[in-house]
Amino acid sequence: EDKSLPEAVKIKLDDTDAKKIQLGDGKDKKGTRVRVFGRVHRERRQKEVMFVTLRDGYGFMQVILTGPLAKTYDALTLTRETSMQILGELREVPAGAHAPNGRELHADYFKILDVGRAAGGDDAITNRVSKDTEHATLLDLRHLALRGETASKVMIVRDAVEFAFNTVYKELRFRKVSPPALVQTQVEGGATLFKFNYYNEEAYLTQSSQLYLETCLPSMGNVYCIEKSFRAEKSLTRRHLAEYTHVEAELDFIDFGDLLDHLEEIMCRVLDIVMSDPVTKQYIMELNPEFKLPERPFKRMKYSDAIDWLVEHDIKNEDGETHKFGDDIAEAAERRMTDIIDKPIFLTHFPAEIKAFYMPKDKDDARVTESVDCLMPGVGEIVGGSMRMDNYDDLMAAFKREGIDPTAYYWYTDQRKYGSSPHGGYGLGLERFLAWLCKQHTVRDCCLYPRYFGRCKP
Ligand code: 4AD
Missing domain, CATH: 2.40.50.140 (Nucleic acid-binding proteins)
Structure with missing residues (x-):
């Protein structure tokens, strides 16, 4: 020197x-x-x-x-x-x-x-991870693959997106809480529960913090959390993880229209913020050169109209049959529809039978619920939300219909006894949002160390 x-x-x-x-x-x-x-x-x-x-x-x-x-x-x-x-x-x-x-x-x-x-x-990093390395090997060597330009850009955009959600929630005066991950109640059906022995009692890894968020409304106003959710998904798809980051919020004293307006607002504000940072914007545009901010208002489409659309476009259900009212629109059909329409869609008013127990019926059409999925081109569903049943008797009837014993939910049903309110909320899968924003083929490339069926390392 x-x-x-x-x-x-x-x-x-x-x-x-x-x-x-x-x-x-x-x-x-x-x-x-x-x-x-x-x-x-x-x-x-x-x-x-x-x-x-x-x-x-x-x-x-x-x-x-x-x-x-x-x-x-x-x-x-x-x-x-x-x-x-x-x-x-x-x-x-x-x-x-x-x-x-x-x-x-x-x-x-x-x-x-x-x-x-x-x-x-022989041991040089270029001999272990490169553009030609198989995806499975790259996942074993995720600790090295993270040094690559694509993986590191996605992770840096992820940091910016998560920070932007926090910023927008603060702007909107939402309060952040941190519900437990170890629980004894289900939210989204027994099939995807991870069960474990908790001091000799059965317990689960949380599927969603929704029920806990609802208990915060009476004293904290609108609340949100950004926590891990766990799903024992047994299929290998490009958009299912066993552990994912769930951005969830709950809004008090609202109606279904307010919920949709808020969802559009939060997603667009987050995008405005991340695109206003030159480095984040540069990375997003390098990963997804065709990215454009979505046009507002988002397209709103009722489930029944989506069924008609799928019939008109001859897109069959999972059994190879023509779609009919009551079908769960499967991943493949949902994605084809979203890709053809090629813009964000709020798909609303799903039949009660294919949605979770807590969703209230639509006042004008008792076949369907006040529910919404937000679908994005390339990925499909990235948000699931709804109004919540605010009436004690309706909720107890819903538990009965679903065959769920309400005993363990006393703290949830109590909310309907002590000053209930019209409220609703949603959960957004952060990895799915990123897969859309950064045009990644799979959500596995949108988290640090993905966990899915068959993988719990590194
Ligand atoms: O539609 P879901 O199951 O809704 C709930 O869990 C609600 N209780 C949330 C709420 O209202 N607070 O999941 C919400 C979102 C989905 O739209 C999807 O983006 C993501 O969570 N998600 C997953 N992401 C990755 N891997 C999985 N296995 C996922 N399951 C759901």
Whole structure:
């Protein structure tokens, strides 16, 4: 290290603050000498020059090693993923050349950190994960795959989306709560319950925090949570996980129309916020180049009209038969319809028989409930919501109809005894929202370490 050079300013690789690094008007000003830390994302050797792309989780920077630096043992044997410290001068890339943020670091000194270099040869990261690696292997090596550009961008967008939900809920004066994950009640049917022995009592991993959120309304006003939900799904589909992140909210003193308006508002505000951040926007557009903010208002379609639509378009049900009123619209049919319509749809008023016990009947059509699924192109259902039965007797009758013993639900049914109110809410699958936003084929690529039928590692 040449101590006679000006002192190097320590920066992050994506630091584009012109005042700090004086590069904004760098054309006629000398670049600043900076010190950066990062891992080798890529390296390329030419005769006299070596190009290194450094990565630090905040960005990428092209580094140029020339002269004796490029011929050192450490440069000649440099392996990907090795952590380095590099000092040098930032300069604009020459016209016609491309580099992250349009600049490159001309190194005058570099050092491989004392922790040592990353594995090379047969064991090099590029021999373990690459574009051609099978998806199943990539999932076993998720800890390494997360260093890739696509996986890391999706995870960074995920952080921004989750933060945006928190921001919008705060704007709308919702309060955040944290309901338990270990429960003794079901919400969405016994078939997908994970059961376990809880001090010799039967208990489950929660399927949804909805019932607990409902108990908060009387004292906290509108509430939300962003928690894990668990479903013992036994099929392998691109949109089912065993553990997923569930954005759930419950609204007091509303009617069904208010619920739909709120849902549209929250999704659009979240999208506005994430798209207003230049880095998040850039990542979304790189992952999903055709992404456009959805048009408002969202298309609203009744379940019965969807059945007619499926019949008209000759899309059959799971048994290969023509759809009829009362059918559960299966994943494949739902996705085909959403892909053809190609915009967000609020599908409403499902028959009571195919929906959860807590959904109230529509006042004008006793066959159907005040329920909504939000469907997105490429993914299908990303939100499920409804008004909630607010009458004690109706709720008890619903438990009976479903064959659920209401005893364990005393704390839930008590809400209807002590000052009930018209209320409703919804759950949004964060991974499904991201699969749509980032155009990912499967929700498995939208969470850190996916859990699904047959996989509980790494
Ligand atoms: O439609 P669901 O089952 O509704 C509920 O759980 C309600 N109790 C939520 C509420 O009203 N508070 O699930 C809601 C959403 C689905 O639309 C989907 O996005 C997601 O949760 N989801 C899953 N995501 C990934 N893997 C699974 N196995 C999922 N099951 C549901």
